[in-house]
Amino acid sequence: MTSDRVFNRTTIVFLAIVLAAALLVPASNLLLPPGxxxxxxxxxxxxxxxxxxxxxxxxxxxxxWGYAGILSLGHGAFFALGGYAMGMYLMRQIGTRGVYAxxxxxxxxxxxxxxxxxxxxxxxxxxPFAALMVVLAPGLLAFVFGxxxxxxxxxxxxxxxxxQAMTYALLLAxxxxxxGFGGNNGLTDFKDILGFPVQAPGTRAALFAASALALALxxxxxxxxxxxxxGKVLVAIRDAESRTRFIxxxxxxxxxxxxxxxxxxxxxxxxxxxxxxxxxNPSEFAPANSIETVIWVAVxxxxxxxxxALGALTVNAGKTWFTGxxxxxxxFALGALFVVVTLxxxxxxxxxxxxxxxxxxxxxxxxxxxxxxxxxxxxxxE
Amino acid sequence: MTTSLPVTTALLYLNxxxxxxxGFRALNNLSLAIGRAEMRAIIGPNGAGKTTMMDVITGxxxxxxxxxxxxxxxxxxxxxxxxxxxxxxxxxxxxxxxFEMHTVEDNIRLSLKADRRTLPTLFARKTAAERERIxxxxxRVRLKDQRRRPASELSHGQKQWLEIGMxxxxxxxxxxxxxPAAGMTDQETADTAxxxxxxxxxxxxxxxxxDMTFVRDLGVKVTCLHEGSVLAEGxxxxxxxxxxxxxxxxxx
Numbered sequence: 001m002t003s004d005r006v007f008n009r010t011t012i013v014f015l016a017i018v019l020a021a022a023l024l025v026p027a028s029n030l031l032l033p034p035g036x037x038x039x040x041x042x043x044x045x046x047x048x049x050x051x052x053x054x055x056x057x058x059x060x061x062x063x064x065w066g067y068a069g070i071l072s073l074g075h076g077a078f079f080a081l082g083g084y085a086m087g088m089y090l091m092r093q094i095g096t097r098g099v100y101a102x103x104x105x106x107x108x109x110x111x112x113x114x115x116x117x118x119x120x121x122x123x124x125x126x127x128p129f130a131a132l133m134v135v136l137a138p139g140l141l142a143f144v145f146g147x148x149x150x151x152x153x154x155x156x157x158x159x160x161x162x163x164q165a166m167t168y169a170l171l172l173a174x175x176x177x178x179x180g181f182g183g184n185n186g187l188t189d190f191k192d193i194l195g196f197p198v199q200a201p202g203t204r205a206a207l208f209a210a211s212a213l214a215l216a217l218x219x220x221x222x223x224x225x226x227x228x229x230x231g232k233v234l235v236a237i238r239d240a241e242s243r244t245r246f247i248x249x250x251x252x253x254x255x256x257x258x259x260x261x262x263x264x265x266x267x268x269x270x271x272x273x274x275x276x277x278x279x280x281n282p283s284e285f286a287p288a289n290s291i292e293t294v295i296w297v298a299v300x301x302x303x304x305x306x307x308x309a310l311g312a313l314t315v316n317a318g319k320t321w322f323t324g325x326x327x328x329x330x331x332f333a334l335g336a337l338f339v340v341v342t343l344x345x346x347x348x349x350x351x352x353x354x355x356x357x358x359x360x361x362x363x364x365x366x367x368x369x370x371x372x373x374x375x376x377x378x379x380x381x382e
Numbered sequence: 383m384t385t386s387l388p389v390t391t392a393l394l395y396l397n398x399x400x401x402x403x404x405g406f407r408a409l410n411n412l413s414l415a416i417g418r419a420e421m422r423a424i425i426g427p428n429g430a431g432k433t434t435m436m437d438v439i440t441g442x443x444x445x446x447x448x449x450x451x452x453x454x455x456x457x458x459x460x461x462x463x464x465x466x467x468x469x470x471x472x473x474x475x476x477x478x479x480x481f482e483m484h485t486v487e488d489n490i491r492l493s494l495k496a497d498r499r500t501l502p503t504l505f506a507r508k509t510a511a512e513r514e515r516i517x518x519x520x521x522r523v524r525l526k527d528q529r530r531r532p533a534s535e536l537s538h539g540q541k542q543w544l545e546i547g548m549x550x551x552x553x554x555x556x557x558x559x560x561x562p563a564a565g566m567t568d569q570e571t572a573d574t575a576x577x578x579x580x581x582x583x584x585x586x587x588x589x590x591x592x593d594m595t596f597v598r599d600l601g602v603k604v605t606c607l608h609e610g611s612v613l614a615e616g617x618x619x620x621x622x623x624x625x626x627x628x629x630x631x632x633x634x
C-alpha cells in the first residue's frame with residue numbers, strides 16, 4: 001500500500017528539491033558573479049538557511065501533532081535549548097578576541113565579575129561534546145517532561161497549556177543573569193565554528209547545505225517512523241486512545257518515544273539556526289514563537305510532514321516580504337492566515353492540493369484519498 | 383506486602399468487589415465467577431454497575447475493596463489496562479470504537495497478538511503468517527471485501543463486527559462485550575448471536591445486553607445486577623421469573 005512506503009511521491013519530490021537546493025544555492029552564491037540573474041546574494045544565504053531550520057522545527061511538531069495528536073505549544077523550548085548548546089560552543093571559540101580578551105570566560109561573565117567558568121559550561125569548547133548536548137539537553141528535558149505528563153495521562157488542551165508553561169518558565173529562567181547564559185542579551189558576537197569564520201561566505205554556504213541535509217534526514221526519519229507499525233499505533237492513539245490501551249499498547253511509552261524524537265529534531269534545528277542568525281537569546285523561548293510554529297504546520301497541512309516543511313518555508317518567506325512592505329500589519333496577516341486556513345483549507349496547502357490533484361487524475365470512480373493524496377479505488381461493494 | 387489470593391478454578395473470579403465514587407456505591411460487594419469457555423449474559427437496569435464491573439476487570443477503575451482474579455493467579459486490581467489486555471482480556475465498547483483512519487486490514491493488524499513494546503513495534507515487519515491470520519479473521523467477521531477501505535466508511539453493524547474481529551485478533555481468553563446488538567438490524571442481531579456463540583466454544587465471553595430477545599438467542603446463564611450486586615443468577619427463564627428481577631428491571 002502506498003501509505004506504507006517511506007518514499008512516497010510527495011516525499012521524493014520534496015527531498016529532490018531540498019537536496020538540489022543544498023548544492024545549487026551555495027554554488028550559485030559562491031561561483032556565479034554578483035551581476036548574474038541566478039546569483040543568490042550573500043544576505044540571502046543565512047536567511048534561507050534560517051527558513052530550512054524552521055522547516056525542520058515544523059516537521060518535528062507535525063510528527064507529534066499530526067500523527068500522535070499531541071499539540072505542543074512549547075516546542076520552541078527544545079529548539080532554543082539546542083540553540084543554546086550550540087551558542088555555548090560558539091562562545092567558547094571566541095577566546096581572547098572578546099572585548100575583555102579573557103581566554104576562558106565569555107564577555108558577559110567577565111562583566112558580571114565571575115572568576116571562573118561554571119561547571120555546566122565545561123566541555124563546550126569541544127565541538128563533539130557540544131553536538132552531544134544539542135541532542136541531550138532537549139532530549140532529556142522532553143523525556144522528563146513527557147514521562148511525567150504522559151504517565152499522568154495529561155492530554156489535549158491541558159497538555160498544550162503545560163507545554164506553554166514549560167517554555168515560559170524557561171524564558172524567565174534564561175532571562176536571569178545568574179543562570180549563566182548571558183541573561184536577556186543571550187549569547188552573540190560569535191567568531192568561528194570548527195575553525196571557520198561564521199560570517200565568511202564559504203561557512204555560510206556550508207551551514208546552508210548542512211541545514212538542508214538536516215531537513216532531508218529529519219524528514220526521512222519521521223517518514224520512517226510514521227510508515228512503520230509504530231506510526232500506525234500513533235494514529236490509533238490519536239483517534240481512539242482508550243481503544244488502543246485496551247488492545248494492550250502502553251500508550252504513554254509510544255507518546256514518550258515520538259515526543260523525545262521530536263524534541264531532539266527541534267534541538268538540531270535550533271543548533272543549526274544559531275550560527276546562521278548569529279545570536280541566541282531568551283526571546284526564542286517566547287510562547288508566541290511556539291504558537292507560530294503550529295500555524296506553519298496548520299497552513300502547510302497537518303499530518304503530511306512535507307506540508308509542515310512547506311508551510312514553514314512559505315509563511316516565513318511571506319513574513320520576510322510582509323515585514324519589509326507593511327511591518328505593522330504582519331501579525332494581523334498571520335492571524336488572518338490561520339483563520340482562513342482553519343476555515344477553508346482544513347487540510348492545509350499540501351493536503352488540499354493533493355486532494356484536488358488526485359481527484360482530477362482519476363475522476364470516473366468515486367475514490368478514497370489516503371494521507372499521501374494518492375487515490376485508490378474502494379473494494380467492490382458487497 | 384502481598385496478601386494471598388483466594389483459590390479458584392474459575393477463569394475470572396470477582397470476590398466482594400466494591401467501587402465507591404464520592405459516596406455512591408457503583409459496585410457493592412459484587413461476587414461473580416466465570417468459567418473457562420463459558421458465555422454469560424449480564425442484564426440489569428441503568429446504573430446497576432454493569433459498565434463499572436467491566437471497568438474493574440479491564441483495569442480502568444480500581445475497586446475500593448475486593449479482588450478480581452484472572453486465571454487463578456493474576457490480581458487484576460494491581461494491573462493497568464495494557465497489562466490486562468496482554469494477559470488475554472479483550473473489551474468491546476458499547477459504541478463501536480475502531481480506528482477510523484486506518485483500513486479494515488490495519489485495524490486487525492494492529493490488534494493481532496504480538497510484541498507490544500515500543501521498539502519491536504517500530505521495527506515490526508509484515509509476515510506471511512500475519513497475513514494468513516488477518517485473512518482468517520476478516521473471513522470470520524465477513525469483512526474480507528472491505529479490507530482496503532478506511533474503517534470510517536463501514537456501516538454501524540460492520541464496525542461492530544470489525545471491533546469483534548479486533549478482539550479476536552488479540553487471542554483473548556476472556557471477551558467482555560458491551561451491548562453488541564445495539565443499533566443493529568434484526569438479521570445482524572441474529573448473526574451476532576451466532577458469532578458470539580461460536581466464539582464461546584473456545585473462550586469465555588461476558589455479554590452485557592439490554593435486548594432480551596438477543597439474550598434469549600444466546601441461550602446462556604444470565605446474571606442480573608442491581609445496585610452494584612448480584613440480584614439473581616441462573617437460566618433466563620428462572621431469572622426472568624424472579625419477582626425481584628421483574629420488579630427492578632423487566633417490569634410487569
